[in-house]
Amino acid sequence: MEEVRIGVIGLGMGFSHVRTLAAGKIRGASLTAVCDVKASKQDMARAELPDTVKIWDDAEAMLSSGEIDAVIIATPHYDHPSEAIFAFEQGLHVLIEKPAGVHTKQVREMNKVVAGSGKVFSIMYNQRCNPLYQKLRELIASGELGEIRRTNWIVTHWYRSQSYYDSGGWRATWAGEGGGVLINQCPHQLDLWQWITGMMPVRMRAFCSFGKYRNIEVEDDVTAYVEYENGATGVFITTTGEAPGTNRFEVTGDRGKIVIEDDKITFWRLRVSETEFNREYTGGFGEPECWKCEIPVYGDNPQHSGIIQNFTDAILNGTPLIAPGEEGIKGLTLSNAMHLSSWTDDWVDIPMDEDLYYELLQERIKNSTYQKTVKETGPVDMSTTFG
Template sequence: MDKVRIGIIGVGNMGKSHTEYLVKNQVSHAELTAIVDTDPSRLDWVRNNYGSSNIQLFDNLDAFYASKAFDAVIVATPHYNHPEAAIEAFSHGYHVLVEKPAGVYTRQVREMNEAAAKSGKAFGIMFNQRTNPLYQKLRDLVTSGELGEVRRTNWIITNWYRSQSYYDSGGWRATWAGEGGGVLINQDPHQLDLWQWTADMMPKRVRAFCGFGKYRNIEVEDDVTAYVEYENGATGLFVTTTGEAPGTNRYEVSGDNGKIVIENDQLTFWRLRTPEPQFNREWKNGFGQPECWKCEIPVVGAPGPQHKGITQNFVNHILNGTPLLAPGEEGIKGLTLSNAMHLSSWTDDWVNLPINEDLYYEKLQERINSSTFKKETKELQMDVKGTH
């Protein structure tokens, strides 16, 4: 096997993006051979733009899978459907690369992870920000011990400004039935993943305060302040919103040896000449603090290959056993953080990790049932189950 044949499930915005770079052969040893979508206009878009390409088009999954025209699938459906679509692909014996987020609630994502493990097939998730050298370097400085033990994480990510007209552009937008959440599930999946991936640890408990429709006429969260505690005693803060302008994107990680800041596409290491614990033990003169050097860390290649990079890594994994940069099983980690923030706000209390998945599902269903978007969840997904 010297090439991976790829089929795409769903040709919305992201499905179109994947189609474009694959048709242009921007992922080596990969070939786009099949696409399935129940919306005729989307299949027409493929015909009109890539009609000369050797891509088989299907309007239902039965025919799609029966064709055996591919070795792996990219799941690019609405996010409620990600786990279901991935599980079905695994059941047919295919490798799966799923779009982010992994799903809406961890219980369904856990089922997807179990299906992946049982299948023995390759399983990746489109966390394309993991290809960004800025975050790769931060993770390296943390995991190598250069920063020392992590003491605090702090991410202010408020540059997600969205107007009311954005939310009004689709009845499914910013509804519990349509999207399953707001800024946490729509805009922040990458940051929530990077938060735990770069610090190389998950919190042990979360206390969050979410504003639901605080700045816009929507039913989901558009403003979040979350405080977390880690097993080693470190603490963290995550602040996000779609209602502020101008916004900020500043990520700071403090450790025994100083602090690292990512802002404006620059990584700065404020490095202590003497680790703080050592300085504290040895300093006997009252006021004083460790000598600190401002180090502008050179990072080449940002923002990285992004979606194409994750797909290339996925193909290399299938062909050569290259380790996955974004294993699909890790999608549950960032989703756990967003679920915990929701649940903490809904119950007005701390949430311990792992979260009570049944309680979260129960609370989510209450909101889906009263959602302004009245369609059943099954109807709002891209139903490509076939004609039966």
């Protein structure tokens, strides 16, 4: 294969990917087809795209047409796993938007299918392309920070007004979206939290507030405490109801502390490890010598186009993936565990009880305002941009 023929399903968020491909910004790839069930989205595609791009209104028909080699899936959250599974069964390579799905049971099934497909599977975790986060991951993996003792991420810059939520009947509903700030705004941070540190928690206690600041049925304020196998602890705080917000990620280790904030990395580096200092120091009050270092970060941040280019390169040349699709289950496990801990008012061990989560989620879907709207008036348009 010299060129990958790519189709895109979902022309809300997906249209930005369509424009990237149509503009020839991805080496080795061509935009061959697009699909959306909504006529207005199809009309928009006809007006903007060349005649060489075929426009479909039936996703399964497009996927089974033999006219594409790969697909980007940018549809509502619940549809990602089922559409990816169908695509794999048609012999296609798949790039899905985040999140991987709404609950881990459906994502685990998707991962089982791809394991035997021999196809390239990626997820749109474009923040993994950010040199800031790549540098922090590199510092931790190299042992520069020593053994991790604590992680703290305050990510409260996701302000959303009531008018934002009112703009779509599916928004911030259990049936339409599958959650709130954790499933919509925070999948990138939840992924980065475990990807950067290389650690998943072994248990969690979370406190989610549902409709605390806005008239919505899902979580809009979250504080979660986690424990890791090595004894380290972590805290994750997020909300859509605070202004001004904060985005500060702090990782403390045996050899100091690293903070990412305001698009820069600061490393408070201990001259000797805390463990060594504590073992040898006999002076009573005192602490290790510490150097404040501004860590240089080089390179561009290609964001979404970086993931699409990497996906294409993996298909053509076997290039290692920046964001393997199978890893989407990790961040989703964290958000599911936060929900489950709040619903049961208890600790949740990880791996979590996926059957219990699914059962409790179904109860909320049954009573969801979106579910009731669909029964009364039919499906609500969900083709607008997610985020």
